[in-house]
Amino acid sequence: MSELAVAGPDVRLGSAETRPALRFLTCGSVDDGKSTLIGRLLYEQNLIFDDQLASLTRDSKKYGTVGADVDYALLLDGLEAEREQGITIDVAYRYFSTKRRAFIVADTPGHEQYTRNMATGASNAELAVLLVDARKGLLSQTRRHAIIASMLGVRYIVLAVNKIDLVAFDEEIFEQIAADFTGFAASLGFKDIKAVPISARYGDNVSARSTRMPWYAGPHLLDYLETVDVEDNRDGKPFRMPVQWINRPNSDFRGFAGTIAGGRARPGDEIVVLPSGKTTKIKAIYTAGGKIEAAHAGDSITLTLADEIDVARGDMLSALRDRPQIADQFAAHLVWMSNEKLFPGRSYLMKINHGTLGATVTDLKHQIDVNTLSKLAAKTLALNEVGVCNLSVVRPIAFDPYADNRDTGAFILIDRYSNETVAAGMIDFALRRASNIHHQNLTVSKAERSRLMHHRPAVLWFTGLPGAGKSTIANLVEAGLHARGVHTAILDGDNVRHGLNRDLGFTEAERVENIRRIGEVAKLMTDAGLVVLCSFISPFRAERRMVRELVDSGEFIEVFVDTPLEQCIARDPKGLYRRALAGEIKNFTGVDQPYEVPEKPELHLMAGAKDAEKLASDVVAELVRRKIV
Amino acid sequence: MREATAEFENPVMLYSVGKDSSVMLHIAQKAFYPGKPPFPLLHVDTTWKFREMIAFRDETVRRLGMDLRVYINEDGLARDTSPVASGSAIHTQVMKTEALRQALDKWHFDAAFGGARRDEEKSRAKERIFSHRSASHGWDPRNQRPELWRLFNTRIRPGESMRVFPLSNWTELDVWEYIRAEVIPVVPLYFAKQRPVVERDGVLIMVDDDRLPLLPGETLRMMRVRFRTLGCYPLTGAIASGADTLDAIIAEMRGSTSSERQGRVIDNDESGSMEKKKREGYF
Numbered sequence: 001m002s003e004l005a006v007a008g009p010d011v012r013l014g015s016a017e018t019r020p021a022l023r024f025l026t027c028g029s030v031d032d033g034k035s036t037l038i039g040r041l042l043y044e045q046n047l048i049f050d051d052q053l054a055s056l057t058r059d060s061k062k063y064g065t066v067g068a069d070v071d072y073a074l075l076l077d078g079l080e081a082e083r084e085q086g087i088t089i090d091v092a093y094r095y096f097s098t099k100r101r102a103f104i105v106a107d108t109p110g111h112e113q114y115t116r117n118m119a120t121g122a123s124n125a126e127l128a129v130l131l132v133d134a135r136k137g138l139l140s141q142t143r144r145h146a147i148i149a150s151m152l153g154v155r156y157i158v159l160a161v162n163k164i165d166l167v168a169f170d171e172e173i174f175e176q177i178a179a180d181f182t183g184f185a186a187s188l189g190f191k192d193i194k195a196v197p198i199s200a201r202y203g204d205n206v207s208a209r210s211t212r213m214p215w216y217a218g219p220h221l222l223d224y225l226e227t228v229d230v231e232d233n234r235d236g237k238p239f240r241m242p243v244q245w246i247n248r249p250n251s252d253f254r255g256f257a258g259t260i261a262g263g264r265a266r267p268g269d270e271i272v273v274l275p276s277g278k279t280t281k282i283k284a285i286y287t288a289g290g291k292i293e294a295a296h297a298g299d300s301i302t303l304t305l306a307d308e309i310d311v312a313r314g315d316m317l318s319a320l321r322d323r324p325q326i327a328d329q330f331a332a333h334l335v336w337m338s339n340e341k342l343f344p345g346r347s348y349l350m351k352i353n354h355g356t357l358g359a360t361v362t363d364l365k366h367q368i369d370v371n372t373l374s375k376l377a378a379k380t381l382a383l384n385e386v387g388v389c390n391l392s393v394v395r396p397i398a399f400d401p402y403a404d405n406r407d408t409g410a411f412i413l414i415d416r417y418s419n420e421t422v423a424a425g426m427i428d429f430a431l432r433r434a435s436n437i438h439h440q441n442l443t444v445s446k447a448e449r450s451r452l453m454h455h456r457p458a459v460l461w462f463t464g465l466p467g468a469g470k471s472t473i474a475n476l477v478e479a480g481l482h483a484r485g486v487h488t489a490i491l492d493g494d495n496v497r498h499g500l501n502r503d504l505g506f507t508e509a510e511r512v513e514n515i516r517r518i519g520e521v522a523k524l525m526t527d528a529g530l531v532v533l534c535s536f537i538s539p540f541r542a543e544r545r546m547v548r549e550l551v552d553s554g555e556f557i558e559v560f561v562d563t564p565l566e567q568c569i570a571r572d573p574k575g576l577y578r579r580a581l582a583g584e585i586k587n588f589t590g591v592d593q594p595y596e597v598p599e600k601p602e603l604h605l606m607a608g609a610k611d612a613e614k615l616a617s618d619v620v621a622e623l624v625r626r627k628i629v
Numbered sequence: 630m631r632e633a634t635a636e637f638e639n640p641v642m643l644y645s646v647g648k649d650s651s652v653m654l655h656i657a658q659k660a661f662y663p664g665k666p667p668f669p670l671l672h673v674d675t676t677w678k679f680r681e682m683i684a685f686r687d688e689t690v691r692r693l694g695m696d697l698r699v700y701i702n703e704d705g706l707a708r709d710t711s712p713v714a715s716g717s718a719i720h721t722q723v724m725k726t727e728a729l730r731q732a733l734d735k736w737h738f739d740a741a742f743g744g745a746r747r748d749e750e751k752s753r754a755k756e757r758i759f760s761h762r763s764a765s766h767g768w769d770p771r772n773q774r775p776e777l778w779r780l781f782n783t784r785i786r787p788g789e790s791m792r793v794f795p796l797s798n799w800t801e802l803d804v805w806e807y808i809r810a811e812v813i814p815v816v817p818l819y820f821a822k823q824r825p826v827v828e829r830d831g832v833l834i835m836v837d838d839d840r841l842p843l844l845p846g847e848t849l850r851m852m853r854v855r856f857r858t859l860g861c862y863p864l865t866g867a868i869a870s871g872a873d874t875l876d877a878i879i880a881e882m883r884g885s886t887s888s889e890r891q892g893r894v895i896d897n898d899e900s901g902s903m904e905k906k907k908r909e910g911y912f
Contacts, residue, residue: 095748095800104798116775123777245631249664257631257660259779288659302662313635337775351780354632410778419784421774 020298021095021102022225024158025121027149028131029141033162037131037200038105041222042096044207091121100226115370115384116337118145119424122152123410126230129158129221134167134197138180140371146181147370150188151333151386151426153406156230157185159195160221164213165202171215187373192228196221234297238322239263239271240400240408242353243315247302255286255302256311258354261407262400263319265295265303270320273311274398279320281306314355316398316408324408327430328396329362333388336381338415338422343380343512347546348422350393352411358394358549359413365389380509381423390431402426417541446552449529455486455629457526459551460619462535463544463598464561465590466576467568469607469615470535473561476616478533484620486629489525491518491534506587512543519547526551531628539595557626559619560601563608565590630660630742633759633793634667636783637740640793643729644670644697646682647859648815649744649796651689652804655813656795657742658693669696671732671741675724676701677712677861679837685816700732711840712863720861730766733790740783740791748800758797764788801857802882809875821855821873832866 026034094105106121108114122128128149132142146157159181167173178195185193196205197216204210207222219227240262247255269282284291286302295301303317311317318324336342342361350359367378367387381387402409413423450456460477462470471492478488497504501517504510515538525532538544548556568590569577580588587593598604603622605615623629633640642657644650657666672686690697702710705723712720733741747756757773759781774782785791796804808815826833827847834841836849841863843849854867855878872881 093747093798095798097800097802120775120777124779245635245661247661247664249661253663255663286662288662300660349784351782354635406778410780412777412780412782414782414784419782419786421777421782424775424777 021097021104022127022228022230023104023106023125024127024129024225025106025108025118025125025149025154026129026131027108027118027121027145028160028162029133029136029139032131032133033200034107034131037129037160037162037198037206038094038107040200040203040206042094044203045096045098045222091117098222098226103225115144115148115386116335116424118148119152119335119337122149122154123406123424125149125152125154127156127158127225127228128154129160129225131160131162131200132177132181134161134164134170134173134177137173137177138184142181143184143372144370146185146188147373148335148386150185150190151335153402153426155189155191156228157190157193158221158224159193160200161195161197162200164197164204165199169197169213171213174216194218194224194228196224234262235264237262237297237405239265239269239317239319240324240405241265241301241303241317242355242408243311243313243317244354246311246313253304254308255304256317257300257302258317259300259407260295260297261353262297262405264297265301266293267291271305271317272320272323273309274316274318274324275326275396276310276315278307278309280309314353314357316353318398324398324400325430326396326398328394329390329392329431330399331365331388331390331428331431332411333368333386333402333426333428334361334381334413335424336383336385336387336422337424338420339383340415340418340420340422341380341382341508342387342423343509343542344389345509345513345516346540346542347416347549349414349416350391350411350425351414352397352399353408355397356414357397360392361389362392363390379507388428391425399427399430401429403428415542416545446527446529453487453529455531456555456627457529458531458555458557458623458628459522459526459547460531460533460557460559460623461538461544461547462533462559462561463538463601464563464607465565465568465595466537466588467571467573468561468563469571469612470537470561472612473559473605473607473615473619474533474535476612477619480616480620481531481623481629484629486531487529488531488533491522491532491536493536508540508587508593512540515540515543516546519543519550522547523550526555531623537589537595539589539593541596541598544598554626557603557622557628558598558601559603559605560598561605561607561615567608630657630666630793630795632781633740633742633783633791634661637791639736639738640668640740640742641671641698641733641736641738642666642668642742643744644672644686645744645859646672646678646686646689646816647744648804648808648819649746651813651815652799652807653742653744653796654689654693654695655811665694668742669698671698671700671736671738673725673728673732674699674701675720675728675861676706677720677724677840677863679816679818679835679859679862679865681818682816682859685814689814698732698736700728700735702728702731712861717864720864724861733766738790739785740793742793742795744796745794746799746801746804747797756794756797758794759783760792760794761785762790762792766790802879805875805879805882809879816859818856818859819878821853821870821877823851824854824867825849826852826854826867833869834865835862835867837862 026038028034092107096103106125108118108121130145132138159178161174161177174197182193196218197213198205198221200206204212205220207220209220241258241260243256243258245257247257265282265285267282267284271282272279283304283306285295316324344361344364347358347360349356364378365388366375367381367385369376370386378387400408409427411425412421413425415422462474464470474490478490481488496518501514504514518534522532522534544558572578576585579585580591589595603619607615702724710720710723757776761774762768783791825836827836827843827849833854852869853871855870855872856865856867859865870881872878
């Protein structure tokens with residue numbers, strides 16, 4: 001029973017036997033009959049309870065689309081709103097078991113705008129039932145779903161050619177669709193494709209052989225699902241266990257808890273802790289109730305080690321010889337899941353193997369057209385788009401390519417501000433250059449430079465709407481600091497765009513890159529000991545935070561130059577608002593692009609009410625108060 | 630469970646005393662073995678639970694040495710909220726949903742484990758394992774985070790919280806088979822016994838104390854019954870059954886043609902009512 005030690009999403013008791021449940025997803029185009037098929041499966045297994053059937057019959061009259069018959073799809077389309085629209089908008093999970101096997105079914109939406117839901121359902125599935133309407137044959141959506149399933153590592157496909165009753169049970173049509181699909185999917189790496197002609201509405205070949213298609217000699221759908229072997233020999237893979245929890249009930253016991261993501265473990269096995277690279281042996285393996293002699297892939301266990309070495313949550317325990325890759329840069333596939341687009345250069349949080357760390361997309365190589373697999377040039381990814389990119393993380397991590405291990409090669413990206421899950425990622429390979437770039441340690445330290453200059457370095461970051469007075473105030477502050485003997489430098493939006501960043505425009509993605517480069521330059525200048533004054537609209541919190549995190553703590557002073565929009569428009573020193581309001585300039589902050597107000601700036605200047613001289617002296621006073629100058 | 634405990638500052642396990650809670654608590658014992666689960670239990674007591682549930686709760690806590698917090702909505706009590714006088718909807722809203730919100734706020738819990746399963750009810754089928762709640766404890770089913778692989782996004786802002794459902798992928802039958810396999814103690818009410826019941830609106834209600842007055846035409850009778858699910862006794866229907874062992878319960882369930890929550894008066898108010906309650910912060 002050790003596999004039940006902790007209920008993860010995969011862990012569930014198969015009621016028929018101890019064999020783990022088969023996780024599959026159903027996908028296909030809108031109206032191909034996915035929900036109807038599952039409803040029918042449950043019904044035929046007598047798994048719909050009387051009271052559910054009564055409520056289904058009642059609901060069928062109200063929302064149903066099949067006249068007087070029971071609309072099985074309503075059983076699955078759970079939430080009220082989507083019932084009224086007649087589409088499945090989320091992933092619905094269903095559980096059923098037969099005498100031979102237990103099943104977990106993820107029912108995912110068909111519309112293109114729900115690619116992310118399908119990817120979610122596929123991430124935990126071993127098999128996909130892909131529905132095709134016999135009257136329509138393969139559609140672009142069918143291809144897309146096959147491509148996404150393949151990308152997420154689903155290796156078994158059932159091609160359910162549905163509504164076969166509506167083409168008079170025609171064998172030729174079925175064979176043609178099956179051949180079309182097999183041809184199309186040849187490059188997708190599926191291990192098995194099984195085509196079955198069915199009618200979900202009438203139950204043909206769903207859980208019993210249909211008598212209306214004597215030409216079909218294969219198994220019915222349920223028969224195939226009950227018997228297909230999807231085990232891909234996880235036990236035979238090299239040992240991996242990402243550390244989830246340090247188990248320290250008392251000072252005598254220090255165990256490392258997690259779920260084995262590949263291979264087997266026995267006491268005495270030599271292992272390595274990554275990324276630190278320290279080696280040791282497994283001392284003992286615990287599950288509830290005591291020690292055990294061996295643990296397998298999928299088991300949830302606590303290990304103790306022979307030596308006292310540093311192990312933290314997020315580290316990986318691995319077999320000594322067959323180690324995972326370690327890198328801080330790698331290539332990966334991303335499925336974008338947020339309404340807010342991907343910005344290369346922006347710092348996101350990556351969650352991988354129980355660790356969370358900062359990550360940046362350094363290079364978006366191309367977008368993938370999920371209908372055709374062709375490559376498209378792209379500067380960003382929007383909701384439901386898939387791309388291939390290079391990522392950089394703040395410290396080296398251990399992982400396997402996703403194709404080798406779905407558990408240790410997958411990650412999610414999280415937006416730092418909204419905490420939304422913005423992307424699902426699958427690592428392809430480590431970039432070799434990661435191990436070649438080492439930080440050069442400098443002989444003269446920041447503190448030593450600071451002593452020579454008699455002040456500390458800092459980044460004064462003036463942010464605010466166009467025309468708020470950022471540059472004016474920054475110039476006055478610099479004059480004031482210069483008079484006190486402070487070494488300064490100014491980075492100004494307009495000037496930087498004439499040189500360093502002249503290749504960048506004003507789209508959101510280019511604004512992000514603009515700020516990233518400026519942040520790096522400002523960091524170099526603080527290394528040199530300067531007080532750097534930066535005046536940039538910098539409308540996004542995420543980028544301001546990125547610069548904040550680049551420099552040492554206490555060095556970043558965010559100065560919010562808060563001038564009311566009406567006042568900025570009235571001032572309009574460069575005549576830009578006038579042109580933006582007339583539609584001549586696109587992507588203008590305050591007009592057709594938002595400005596995200598700083599939440600906790602170090603200094604909040606009410607710039608509408610005071611004159612620039614006074615505001616500048618407030619800034620200098622703040623630097624004195626902070627003991628920077 | 631370890632994931633949530635590692636990521637949150639102040640997790641709590643909602644312990645409703647039912648079979649799912651018993652399984653969840655048992656799994657927690659295993660997940661942290663040889664240590665103890667590093668979080669307290671919270672029981673939201675509506676004051677209308679079966680007496681045997683309360684006795685079982687206290688015994689379990691003593692046996693396992695867990696820290697139990699009991700919360701009662703005193704304000705609701707002061708207003709005489711009860712399933713008999715106020716009706717099931719108001720009682721549930723005040724003594725369960727509001728009480729739970731108050732309890733989570735009182736102790737500043739930022740993550741709460743619950744024993745809900747996706748197979749219970751249609752809107753629960755779409756519930757996440759890590760389910761994000763706003764600062765006012767509301768659930769927004771349209772705006773849920775996708776859950777891929779076993780990578781859970783546990784990040785919340787100050788004031789917000791997470792509900793965590795470790796048994797999401799279990800079915801009722803799984804729960805019973807696990808209870809049998811692991812020999813987990815459960816409240817005796819799940820086993821058939823002669824009990825005093827009254828039939829009301831087609832539901833068999835057990836009269837657990839003298840707070841439930843009989844209506845004209847109703848008679849109290851002794852029947853051999855058991856419960857598939859446990860809640861407030863005036864709102865929980867019993868089933869006529871002779872199943873008095875785990876084997877008998879599992880056998881009965883395999884042949885069952887009605888779902889588990891059929892006896893729950895609160896679910897039948899109208900179709901989609903669970904989803905409405907969940908948006909307001911019900912488990």
